[in-house]
Amino acid sequence: MLFRNCLLKIIILFTSMFKIYHTNSLNIQEKYSLAELLMNMPVAVKERALRYKFEADAYQLVVGRLLLKYGLKEMGMVNRLAQITYNENDKPKLENVSFNISHSGDMVVCVLSDDGQIGIDIEQYKQLNLSDFEAFFTPKEWGSINKAPLPLEKFFWYWTRKESIIKSMGVNLSYLHQIEIDASQNYFSNEGQIWFLQDFDVLPGYYGAICSDSKRQWKNISVSPSLICK
Numbered sequence: 676m677l678f679r680n681c682l683l684k685i686i687i688l689f690t691s692m693f694k695i696y697h698t699n700s701l702n703i704q705e706k707y708s709l710a711e712l713l714m715n716m717p718v719a720v721k722e723r724a725l726r727y728k729f730e731a732d733a734y735q736l737v738v739g740r741l742l743l744k745y746g747l748k749e750m751g752m753v754n755r756l757a758q759i760t761y762n763e764n765d766k767p768k769l770e771n772v773s774f775n776i777s778h779s780g781d782m783v784v785c786v787l788s789d790d791g792q793i794g795i796d797i798e799q800y801k802q803l804n805l806s807d808f809e810a811f812f813t814p815k816e817w818g819s820i821n822k823a824p825l826p827l828e829k830f831f832w833y834w835t836r837k838e839s840i841i842k843s844m845g846v847n848l849s850y851l852h853q854i855e856i857d858a859s860q861n862y863f864s865n866e867g868q869i870w871f872l873q874d875f876d877v878l879p880g881y882y883g884a885i886c887s888d889s890k891r892q893w894k895n896i897s898v899s900p901s902l903i904c905k
Contacts, residue, residue, distance in 0.1 A: 692891055692892050692893060692894055693786055693787070693788050693793065693885065693887070693891055693892070693893035693894070694746060694749070694750075694786070694787050694788075694893070694894050694896060695784055695785070695786045695795065695875065695877075695885075695893055695894065695895045695896065696742045696745060696746050696784065696785045696786075696787075696896050696897075696898050697742075697782060697783065697784040697785075697877050697878075697895065697896070697897055697898065698738065698742060698782075698783055698897070698898045698899070698900065698903060699781050699782060699783075699900075700734055700735055700738045700778065700781050700782070700783050701781040702781075702900050703734070703738055703900045703903075703904060704731075704734050706900055706904070707900070707904055709724070709730055709733055709734060709737065712734075712737045712738075712741070712904065713725075713737065716737065716740065716756065717756050717757035717759075718757075719757065719759070720736075720737065720740055720756060720759075723736060724736050724737050735778040735783060738778070738783045738903075739776035739778060739783050739785060740756055740776075741903040741904065742776070742783060742784070742785035742898060742903060743756065743774055743776065743785050743787070744756055744903070745898055745902065745903045746774070746785055746787045747772070747787070750772070750787065750789065752772070755769055758770070762845050764845055764846055764847045765847070766842065766845045768845075771789070772787060772788070772789055773787070773788045773789075773790065773791055773792055773793045774786065774787045774788070774793070775793055775794045775795045775842050775843070776795075777795050777796045777797045777842075777883075778797070779797050779798045779799040779881065780799030780880075780881070782797060782799070782877060782878060782881060784797055784875075784877060784883070786885065786893070788887070788891075791887060791888045791889050792843045792844070792845075792887065792888045793843055793885065793886065793887045793888075794838075794839040794840065794841070794842030794843030794844070794885070794886045794887075795839055795842065795875065795883065795884070795885050795886075796834075796835045796836075796838035796839045796842065796883065796884055797835065797875070797877055797881050797882065797883040798831050798834060798835055798881065798882050798883070799880060799881050800827075800828075800831060800880050800881065800882065802827070803827065803830070805820070805821075805826060805827065805830055808830070808834075810852060811834075811837070811848070811851040811852055812833065812837075812851075812852065813852065813854075813855040815855060816833055816855060816856060819833075819858055820833060828882075831882040832874075832882060832884075833856060833858075834882075835875075835882050835883055835884035836856055836863075836872050836884040836886070837851050837854050837856060838851070838884075839872070839884040839885055839886035840854055840856075840863055840865075840870055840872070840886045841854070842886070843870055843886040843887060843888065844865070844870075856872075861873065863886070868888065869888070870886050870887070870888060871886070871887050871888070871889065871890045872884060872885070872886055873885045873887075873893070875893070875895075877895065
């Protein structure tokens with residue numbers, strides 16, 4: 676019985692684990708043209724990519740979709756990119772699987788789960804004029820940022836957590852100032868729903884956070900350009 680209970684716990688843990696796939700988009704840009712990457716993409720993805728003013732932004736979108744395609748394949752699902760729809764806040768979604776994509780600098784990440792809601796955000800560390808972002812924080816959060824020994828690092832810690840929350844909830848950036856994070860807690864409560872928060876350290880020089888409607892472990896998987904572009 677003890678062995679059976681332990682095995683059951685292992686199975687539950689394995690099936691409820693998030694998988695986070697990441698890759699360096701610059702390496703892909705150096706090997707493949709945007710036109711090559713778009714050749715096997717659904718029409719909707721092609722149209723969306725070509726609406727971007729800058730090619731680098733189009734690359735990030737396409738690389739994110741390639742990571743999603745790879746992750747779905749790893750989960751035993753066929754290519755479902757053509758089935759992506761969008762909610763009223765332009766958040767992409769698929770039936771029966773939760774996913775979220777984020778990119779910053781040269782890094783692109785995609786998190787997948789077979790149930791629940793999930794959001795992820797990464798930000799590359801860089802110098803910013805913090806005053807430009809005050810409106811996105813509550814007075815308590817803004818005070819915490821400015822009183823921190825390293826205000827910029829504290830800013831990125833708050834920002835990634837807040838953005839991962841709104842991505843989990845399916846709302847847009849205008850909702851950021853309505854969220855107040857307690858820096859001493861790894862969860863956020865909204866209208867009776869508990870959202871669990873975890874830091875995500877993808878690479879040195881990047882900040883990241885994951886938000887989900889259930890507390891689970893995650894596995895970080897680096898994917899080479901040759902695997903997602905074949």
